[in-house]
Amino acid sequence: MKLMYSPTSPYVRKVMILAIERGLDRKIEKLPQAASPMGGNKVLEKANPLGKVPALELDNGMTLFDSPVICEYLDSKHRGDKLFPASGARRWKALRLQAIGDGILDAALLARYETAMRPENLRWTDWLDGQKRKLAQALDQLEKEAKDLAGGLTIGQVAVACALGYLDFRFGDMNWRKGRPKLAAWYDKFSRRKSMQATIPA
């Protein structure tokens, strides 16, 4: 399998954490790709018409995207405990957590593109404030639901950890730990996992 990736992408990090946790990383060849909202990377757009990483090319030539789909595919390819619980409350909790983690990333990326990419004269403060408010609300919700982060490894925990790691990486001055002691304690423990350590963005 070939993974189109960027070393700083938190969505790619989700995929690699799952792969490392379940011993699939050796089967993945990583191909670096530049991904931008403006598009223009023909190789990447051939694999994923949306021009985003991660995209996973399977040995039969089919390409999978986005990160939830790739993660669920990889989870079907090992015999260990599944990160996507098959059914019941555990499944919905895991998927809900994944949605919050991915949603934090979506808002964080929109905020970052607004400041790091958009020309200064075209920036829109209300937009930036709106994305930051969504981030804060989602983090507050996670603090309230911190007990749902306990238990065996699921894709929900992986997604939330990647979101928090991305905030440390790109939004250090936001200090997301402040006022969220349960979430911070959970993350500090979770981030000691080998898979987390091996995927810290450069």
Ligand SMILES: N[C@@H](CCC(=O)N[C@@H](CS)C(=O)NCC(=O)O)C(=O)O
């Ligand atoms: N929902 C997608 C999001 C992927 C995504 O936005 N990746 C970023 C890099 S971190 C990207 O490729 N951005 C280029 C763009 O927005 O067109 C997923 O979960 O894989």
